[in-house]
Amino acid sequence: MLLGAGTVGVAQEGGNYANQNLSGRDYSGRVLNGADFSGAKLRGANLRGASLKRATLVGADLSGANLAGADLSEADLRGALGALAVDNVNLTGANLAGVELRGSLSATKLQNANLAGANLANALATGRVDLSAATYDDSTKWPKGLDPRAAGAKLAAPPAPTAVAGAPTNDRVELSERPGVAATRPPESTLSAGPPTTPGATGKNLRGQSFAHQQLVNAAWDNADLEGADLTFTNLRGSTLREANLRGATLRNTNFGGADLSGADLRGADLFGAKFVDAKLRGAKLEEQDLFLAGATVFYEKIKDLPFGLREYATGLAAPDRHNGRLTFQRADLRHARIVGNVDGVDFRGADLRGADLRLVDNPEGAIFQGAVYDSRTRWKINPDQMRARRGEDIPITVKWFVGDWIIDTRREGEPVAANLGLLKLARDGGFTWNPGEGQGERIEGRWTAQAAIEQAGAPKLTLERGELGTDWVAATGGADELVLQSQDGTRKRFAFRDDPAAGSR
Numbered sequence: 114m115l116l117g118a119g120t121v122g123v124a125q126e127g128g129n130y131a132n133q134n135l136s137g138r139d140y141s142g143r144v145l146n147g148a149d150f151s152g153a154k155l156r157g158a159n160l161r162g163a164s165l166k167r168a169t170l171v172g173a174d175l176s177g178a179n180l181a182g183a184d185l186s187e188a189d190l191r192g193a194l195g196a197l198a199v200d201n202v203n204l205t206g207a208n209l210a211g212v213e214l215r216g217s218l219s220a221t222k223l224q225n226a227n228l229a230g231a232n233l234a235n236a237l238a239t240g241r242v243d244l245s246a247a248t249y250d251d252s253t254k255w256p257k258g259l260d261p262r263a264a265g266a267k268l269a270a271p272p273a274p275t276a277v278a279g280a281p282t283n284d285r286v287e288l289s290e291r292p293g294v295a296a297t298r299p300p301e302s303t304l305s306a307g308p309p310t311t312p313g314a315t316g317k318n319l320r321g322q323s324f325a326h327q328q329l330v331n332a333a334w335d336n337a338d339l340e341g342a343d344l345t346f347t348n349l350r351g352s353t354l355r356e357a358n359l360r361g362a363t364l365r366n367t368n369f370g371g372a373d374l375s376g377a378d379l380r381g382a383d384l385f386g387a388k389f390v391d392a393k394l395r396g397a398k399l400e401e402q403d404l405f406l407a408g409a410t411v412f413y414e415k416i417k418d419l420p421f422g423l424r425e426y427a428t429g430l431a432a433p434d435r436h437n438g439r440l441t442f443q444r445a446d447l448r449h450a451r452i453v454g455n456v457d458g459v460d461f462r463g464a465d466l467r468g469a470d471l472r473l474v475d476n477p478e479g480a481i482f483q484g485a486v487y488d489s490r491t492r493w494k495i496n497p498d499q500m501r502a503r504r505g506e507d508i509p510i511t512v513k514w515f516v517g518d519w520i521i522d523t524r525r526e527g528e529p530v531a532a533n534l535g536l537l538k539l540a541r542d543g544g545f546t547w548n549p550g551e552g553q554g555e556r557i558e559g560r561w562t563a564q565a566a567i568e569q570a571g572a573p574k575l576t577l578e579r580g581e582l583g584t585d586w587v588a589a590t591g592g593a594d595e596l597v598l599q600s601q602d603g604t605r606k607r608f609a610f611r612d613d614p615a616a617g618s619r
Contacts, residue, residue, distance in 0.1 A: 179198075181200060190209050244266035324344050354373065370389070406440070441459070451473075453474065457475070487504060487505065510590055554581060554582075586607075
């Protein structure tokens with residue numbers, strides 16, 4: 114459900130506010146139990162004394178938010194951005210994997226919390242700190258002088274190697290009862306007792322299962338069907354997933370370092386923060402994916418310069434690596450993919466880069482593009498001929514091309530001149546925000562739908578429902594970075610250009 118600006122201000126229990134900009138809102142004392150704030154921007158929001166029991170705040174930006182006295186028991190805050198000031202906050206049973214905590218731990222309730230990968234190094238551990246039944250792992254950072262075991266916390270042991278070898282054959286094994294709750298190892302009766310040389314989950318049907326937060330180093334999952342599976346924060350370093358089906362899988366912050374994903378299908382997978390240092394993705398299917406490789410953090414200082422649709426990834430990305438090692442995308446399908454990060458030494462030989470956007474990569478001259486295929490819509494900062502890439506036949510745009518920020522030029526086609534140009538934001542989730550420009554009307558929020566690709570060499574069009582003037586509008590491509598908007602009755606036309614500082618570079 115897309116919420117209008119007025120609706121967002123009256124957040125309520127169980128509401129859906131995912132990916133909304135709620136910065137600076139006052140929710141002090143509100144009852145917001147079970148609400149979904151995934152990916153929401155809550156910078157500087159006042160949540161003092163609010164009840165957020167069982168709320169979902171995965172990837173939410175809580176920079177500068179006031180959480181004093183808030184109740185976040187059993188809430189899911191995995192990957193939340195900003196150092197959380199946790200003084201007098203109830204985080205009993207909360208999932209704080211990868212979150213940075215500051216403030217006084219002695220004044221915070223952290224019993225039974227998941228602190229795997231959390232950073233508490235800058236928190237204060239003066240006084241008695243109660244971490245009864247809380248779990249942590251080897252990557253959890255503690256403040257100086259605090260012994261987590263003495264405070265009652267338990268080191269979460271990685272699952273035994275047989276947990277991989279014994280992935281279910283037919284019966285579904287629940288490793289996590291609900292998202293946000295640390296996965297637990299299934300009963301021994303469901304696991305194979307085979308030796309370490311057993312082929313693991315090779316060829317197994319693991320659709321929709323959860324392996325979140327598991328240590329599955331060197332796992333053998335060739336040809337495994339993991340469509341829709343949850344591998345959030347899973348360590349698959351050195352594993353083999355050749356020809357694996359990972360379509361629609363949740364791979365947020367998954368570590369594929371040194372893994373072999375040759376021929377794997379990752380279309381539609383959530384690759385937020387996934388790491389691919391030294392990985393093999395020969396022939397992998399990555400069409401329309403957004404890839405933030407090692408070195409992408411160099412864009413933190415330029416976050417406002419990123420195109421809309423990439424900012425949400427970059428603001429939540431935590432990738433300390435600066436080089437991708439021997440990462441290879443040989444013969445991979447990267448059509449319409451967008452790549453950010455350091456590609457020095459990355460192997461793109463024979464990859465299909467038609468329609469791909471590589472304008473925000475670093476060191477492209479150090480990458481290997483020999484035999485890579487490009488077309489007129491491939492955007493990069495190199496001379497492809499000098500890199501021995503070859504020109505291929507143009508492919509049509511996809512719906513994803515429309516997603517982003519567009520500046521509407523109201524001065525063309527005889528329309529009245531606006532003091533400020535209009536702005537149209539087309540979101541991934543099918544929503545849009547239309548600001549016609551100063552003096553041209555109020556901001557409009559609505560939904561867009563894709564039309565069948567009939568004209569323009571198969572290029573799709575969008576229908577924006579009840580846009581400016583209360584009528585439906587049709588959006589079509591007018592050029593490499595130009596959008597043409599026409600009212601449904603054909604009487605009005607708008608031209609827009611992409612709000613992208615890199616636009617026009619090749």
